[in-house]
Amino acid sequence: MSAPKKRNFKIEAFKHRVEIDPKYAEKTWRILEHAIHEIYNHNASGLSFEELYRNAYNMVLHKYGEKLYSGLVATMTSHLKEISRSIEAAQGGLFLEELNRKWEEHNKALQMIRDILMYMDRTFVPINHKTPVHELGLNLWRDNIIYSSKIQMRLLDTLLELIQRERTGEVINRGLMRNITKMLMDLGSSVYQENFEKPFLDVSASFYSLESQEFIECCDCGEYLKKAERRLNEEIERVSHYLDKKSESKITLVVETEMIANHMQRLVHMENSGLVNMLVDDKYEDLSRMYNLFRRVPEGLSMIREVMTTHLRETGRQLVTDPDRLKDPVDFVQHLLDAKDKYDKIISTAFNNDKAFQNGLNSSFEYFINLNNRSPEFISLYVDDKLRKGLKGFSEEDVETVLDKVMMLFRYLQEKDVFEKYYKQHLAKRLLSGKTISDDAERSMIVKLKTECGYQFTSKLEGMFTDMKTSQDTMQGFYASQSFDTGDSPTLAVQVLTTGSWPTQPSPPCNLPAEILGVCERFRAFYLGTHTGRRLTWQTNMGTADLKATFGKGQKHELNVSTYQMCILMLFNSSDHLSYKEIIQATNIPAADLKRCLQSLACVKGKNVLRKEPMSKDIAEDDAFYFNDKFTSKFFKVKIGTVVAQKESEPEKQETRQRVEEDRKPQIEAAIVRIMKSRRVLDHNNIVAEVTKQLQARFLPNPVVIKKRIESLIEREFLERDKVDRKLYRYLA
Amino acid sequence: MEEETTKKAEMVKLISAEGFEFVIDKQAAMVSQTIRNMLTSPGGFSETQQGQVTFPEISTHILEKICQYFYWSLQFASGKETEFHIEPEITLDLMMAANYLHC
Numbered sequence: 001m002s003a004p005k006k007r008n009f010k011i012e013a014f015k016h017r018v019e020i021d022p023k024y025a026e027k028t029w030r031i032l033e034h035a036i037h038e039i040y041n042h043n044a045s046g047l048s049f050e051e052l053y054r055n056a057y058n059m060v061l062h063k064y065g066e067k068l069y070s071g072l073v074a075t076m077t078s079h080l081k082e083i084s085r086s087i088e089a090a091q092g093g094l095f096l097e098e099l100n101r102k103w104e105e106h107n108k109a110l111q112m113i114r115d116i117l118m119y120m121d122r123t124f125v126p127i128n129h130k131t132p133v134h135e136l137g138l139n140l141w142r143d144n145i146i147y148s149s150k151i152q153m154r155l156l157d158t159l160l161e162l163i164q165r166e167r168t169g170e171v172i173n174r175g176l177m178r179n180i181t182k183m184l185m186d187l188g189s190s191v192y193q194e195n196f197e198k199p200f201l202d203v204s205a206s207f208y209s210l211e212s213q214e215f216i217e218c219c220d221c222g223e224y225l226k227k228a229e230r231r232l233n234e235e236i237e238r239v240s241h242y243l244d245k246k247s248e249s250k251i252t253l254v255v256e257t258e259m260i261a262n263h264m265q266r267l268v269h270m271e272n273s274g275l276v277n278m279l280v281d282d283k284y285e286d287l288s289r290m291y292n293l294f295r296r297v298p299e300g301l302s303m304i305r306e307v308m309t310t311h312l313r314e315t316g317r318q319l320v321t322d323p324d325r326l327k328d329p330v331d332f333v334q335h336l337l338d339a340k341d342k343y344d345k346i347i348s349t350a351f352n353n354d355k356a357f358q359n360g361l362n363s364s365f366e367y368f369i370n371l372n373n374r375s376p377e378f379i380s381l382y383v384d385d386k387l388r389k390g391l392k393g394f395s396e397e398d399v400e401t402v403l404d405k406v407m408m409l410f411r412y413l414q415e416k417d418v419f420e421k422y423y424k425q426h427l428a429k430r431l432l433s434g435k436t437i438s439d440d441a442e443r444s445m446i447v448k449l450k451t452e453c454g455y456q457f458t459s460k461l462e463g464m465f466t467d468m469k470t471s472q473d474t475m476q477g478f479y480a481s482q483s484f485d486t487g488d489s490p491t492l493a494v495q496v497l498t499t500g501s502w503p504t505q506p507s508p509p510c511n512l513p514a515e516i517l518g519v520c521e522r523f524r525a526f527y528l529g530t531h532t533g534r535r536l537t538w539q540t541n542m543g544t545a546d547l548k549a550t551f552g553k554g555q556k557h558e559l560n561v562s563t564y565q566m567c568i569l570m571l572f573n574s575s576d577h578l579s580y581k582e583i584i585q586a587t588n589i590p591a592a593d594l595k596r597c598l599q600s601l602a603c604v605k606g607k608n609v610l611r612k613e614p615m616s617k618d619i620a621e622d623d624a625f626y627f628n629d630k631f632t633s634k635f636f637k638v639k640i641g642t643v644v645a646q647k648e649s650e651p652e653k654q655e656t657r658q659r660v661e662e663d664r665k666p667q668i669e670a671a672i673v674r675i676m677k678s679r680r681v682l683d684h685n686n687i688v689a690e691v692t693k694q695l696q697a698r699f700l701p702n703p704v705v706i707k708k709r710i711e712s713l714i715e716r717e718f719l720e721r722d723k724v725d726r727k728l729y730r731y732l733a
Numbered sequence: 734m735e736e737e738t739t740k741k742a743e744m745v746k747l748i749s750a751e752g753f754e755f756v757i758d759k760q761a762a763m764v765s766q767t768i769r770n771m772l773t774s775p776g777g778f779s780e781t782q783q784g785q786v787t788f789p790e791i792s793t794h795i796l797e798k799i800c801q802y803f804y805w806s807l808q809f810a811s812g813k814e815t816e817f818h819i820e821p822e823i824t825l826d827l828m829m830a831a832n833y834l835h836c
Contacts, residue, residue: 039776049771049778050786057833108775115774118767122835 025064028055029071035116036072039109040079052116065124072117076137080106080144088150096158099151100179103141110137142187146195155180159196160203163238167207178242185244197247201254204235208258216263220273222286228259229289252296261297268307275307279346287350301356309360312343316368320375329374333382337405340365366412374653376419379409384426387442388435399441407448414700417667418660420457423449425503427461431468432495432542453697463501471495478526492519496527497539509538510563510589513570540564541593549609552629559609560639564589564597569609577626580619595619600640606633607640661705668701668709673718676731683727684710745772746785747800749793759784761803766835790833795826799834806836 035052038044059068083102090098114121114133121133131139145151159180162172184192208231215224232255239248260267267290268275278286294300316339319325325332343361351357369375383406394402413419430436443465450458475493497504512520524536545566547559561569567587571578578586584594598619602612611626612619671694675687682690687710688703695701710729713719722728745762747755763769771780780786788796798819805817819827 042776045777045779045782047778048787049774049780050788053767053771054790054833112774112776112778115770118770118835119833 025059025062025067028059028064029067031055032059032068032116033071033075036075036079036113039112040105042105044112049116053119056117057119060120060124065120065128068117068120069124069128069130072113072133073136073140076113076140077144080140084145084148084151087145088148095154096176096180099145099155100176100183102145103179103183106137106141110134113137138187142191146184146187146191152195156195156199160200163200164203164207166238167234174241181242181244189244189246192244197244197250200247201250204251204254205258208255209262212259212263215259216266221267221270221275222273222278222283222289224263224267225286225289225293228255228293231255231259232293256293256296260293260300264294264297264300264303268303275304276311279308279311279343282342282346284346284349287346288352291351291354301354304351305357305360308357309364312339312361312364313367315339316364317371320368320372326372326374329378329381330385332378333406333409336365336369336409340405340408362412365409366414369409369412370414373415373418376413376415377422377653377656379406379413380419380422380426382406383423383445384430387430387437387445389437396440399438400444403441403445403448406445407452410449410452414696415660416453416457416697417663417699418656421503421656421660421663424461424464427464428502428504431464433544457698460501463498467497467501468495474527477530478523481526482522490515490519492516492523494523494527495543496536504539504542507539507541507590508588510540510567510587512538512540513567515570516566540567541590551631555632556636557631557633558637560637561601562597562640564593565601565640568594568597568601572610572627577624579624580621583625598623598625602628604640607638609638609640664699664701664705665709667695667698668706669713671695672706672709672713673731676719676729677733680731681722681728683725684729687729744784747796748785748787749791749796750789751793753793753796754785755796755800757800757803761800761807764803764806764836765799768834791830792826795823795830798823798827799830799836802836 032052032055035044035047038047056068059065083106087095087098087102110133114137117133124130125132130136146155159177162177166172181192181196184196211231212228215227219227232252235251235255236248239245239251243251275287275290277283278290290304291301294304319335319339320332325335340361347353347357347361383403386402386406410416410419427442430442436442446458446461446465449461471494474496478494520538527536528534540563543563545561545563547561547566547569548556549559549569550556559569564587567589568583571583571586580598583589583598584591587594589597595618598610598612600607602608602610602619602625603617609628609631611628613624613626668691671691672687675690675694676682684707688706691706692701692703710719714721714729717732719729720732722730743759744756745759745768747757747762747768749755759772763772768786771778771786772784774781791799802817805815808815809817
């Protein structure tokens with residue numbers, strides 16, 4: 001059996017009523033061609049859409065699509081050739097207008113033609129891969145008008161000339177410009193780019209290259225930047241008015257390159273008006289302009305930043321190494337704070353709070369603050385000054401602001417432990433002399449240090465506060481327990497200081513006058529009675545006393561003196577004149593301190609309750625001292641200060657430094673042991689790196705010192721050198 | 734008076750091969766892409782000016798069906814899904830007309 005015969009289904013074309021007249025196609029096309037002519041001649045109003053559509057429909061249906069399509073191309077081309085001639089003939093300024101008018105007309109005609117030929121567009125075009133009518137119309141326009149040899153260059157020149165005229169300040173017809181550039185964009189982005197954008201960018205580049213050269217010769221930096229900014233904004237505005245949006249980045253790039261990137265170096269370093277001058281003179285507006293323009297070009301901001309930090313480092317270095325500045329620590333720190341404020345303001349107002357700039361600022365400060373190893377001391381002195389008197393009358397918030405600023409400087413310090421040392425000393429002085437003006441401010445500062453450096457850093461400082469409080473309670477207890485009349489004997493106020501919390505140097509107690517000694521002994525008995533197992537030693541090198549004294553003519557004064565001075569003055573109760581040697585024997589005060597005390601008692605004008613023979617500025621070993629009967633003062637209370645250097649003298653400084661170095665040793669050792677305990681084996685360089693990392697919150701350890709500590713630990717058999725590789729250390733548990 | 738003219742503007746007249754006139758909403762007529770072009774194309778074709786279209790190749794009963802379809806299509810587009818019934822004997826003619834009218 002053969003397979004069933006395959007039947008081919010064939011759908012026959014619908015038998016249309018229109019009979020196939022051999023001349024049918026020609027006739028129909030004539031009708032349509034005529035209609036196209038009429039459309040181009042603005043005569044379409046009488047035509048019947050339905051009739052034209054039906055004719056085109058039938059032509060396509062009867063397979064005359066090709067004829068219809070090629071006929072359309074030929075007819076449109078001939079019309080466009082004619083249009084081209086009329087545009088070419090337009091004179092001067094009318095050229096663009098004529099082009100624009102014809103373009104609008106063509107567009108309208110094209111739409112009508114597309115509508116009546118819609119059936120062809122819908123069926124014939126996609127099947128035969130032809131260009132759709134609308135696109136065909138644009139392409140024909142492009143090829144016959146825009147690419148016409150007599151129009152192409154003329155169009156470009158006209159456009160560029162108009163833009164050039166606008167750049168020099170003339171008003172041009174922006175609407176017309178927009179229509180023309182829109183036409184170029186409609187014809188395809190490549191048409192816009194090739195026939196307008198590229199030459200436009202080239203011409204702009206040479207224009208701005210020339211103009212920037214001219215500007216830079218005759219303007220200062222600020223003025224130049226102003227002009228550059230204006231040009232940039234003009235170009236952006238131009239794009240928004242009559243160019244393609246995509247052109248914006250391209251033309252701004254041209255302006256940026258020609259006006260900024262190419263002249264960056266020269267602008268920043270311009271004499272008398274460059275970046276450094278702007279910084280010095282706080283020219284926020286100019287700086288902000290520079291920032292905003294330079295951020296547009298690569299390397300622009302890093303350049304500003306570099307110049308700024310170099311300048312900062314240089315001026316900072318001068319500031320901290322200027323010997324004049326070192327005379328007044330408070331002024332020194334105030335200058336640092338002012339500089340910080342100044343640059344903070346510049347960065348926040350002109351540099352958009354840029355993080356990179358803030359980092360640059362911080363690193364610069366860190367760099368130059370640590371150039372001067374007295375910075376920690378001075379910062380502590382600054383706080384001391386503020387907490388003693390400087391903050392009087394300030395509101396709580398103001399105090400906080402000042403302290404916060406100080407903390408900011410503190411953060412830059414590498415040797416935070418040195419600061420701690422000094423701070424402790426200064427705090428002790430403030431507390432013991434009762435000079436601190438605000439307990440809240442003191443505590444607030446401690447809290448700030450604690451949050452910054454941790455509990456360990458401030459535990460001793462806090463201990464000092466506790467001691468002060470306990471002492472107060474103890475004194476109340478002491479006087480409550482004393483049943484006898486205290487009216488005649490001296491009033492004693494004792495501050496019991498925990499050894500270790502306070503920066504006291506043990507000094508041998510001097511001989512106290514008998515009157516005082518009695519009260520002291522009673523207190524000792526009371527204190528040890530309540531706290532067994534403790535030891536009390538008197539720190540006679542500290543403390544103050546108020547003495548009532550009567551002078552020659554019976555005038556009474558109250559003298560506020562130090563403990564040592566009190567001991568000296570009490571001697572004069574029983575004798576009118578004493579030699580230096582007698583005094584030192586009777587009191588047992590260390591010679592250096594004694595000299596200082598005597599100096600302030602005898603040599604300071606207006607406070608000279610003693611008279612010295614011979615009269616001179618300095619105290620010699622064979623001087624004699626007399627009670628000064630002729631002493632007068634306007635005030636009832638006379639405060640006799642000791643000649644204390646606010647700032648540390650050179651030997652004191654050395655001593656503090658040495659103590660700091662001593663304190664660092666155990667910390668470095670502890671760090672080494674901690675690291676080795678977890679690593680077991682490590683080479684030298686890595687240990688140094690890790691130790692530095694661990695300790696940098698407090699100070700920057702010296703590698704040589706670290707090496708010495710390692711050696712000491714090896715000696716004490718915490719570590720050993722590896723037997724094979726001598727560079728390796730091993731932890732011995 | 735005025736109301737009438739605006740109303741008139743929103744109505745269009747479709748005329749069949751036999752000269753039968755259908756007055757329908759312009760909105761409905763524009764379901765057909767072809768009629769839409771006829772009524773909106775720039776340049777003032779006579780159809781746009783007069784608000785009427787003559788179809789010398791579409792007979793009355795087909796055009797009537799098409800007008801029904803226009804209204805049905807509007808309802809369908811607004812979410813009312815009903816069946817549109819087509820008598821088998823007019824199917825071919827109707828398809829031809831739909832192809833012509835692009836709807």
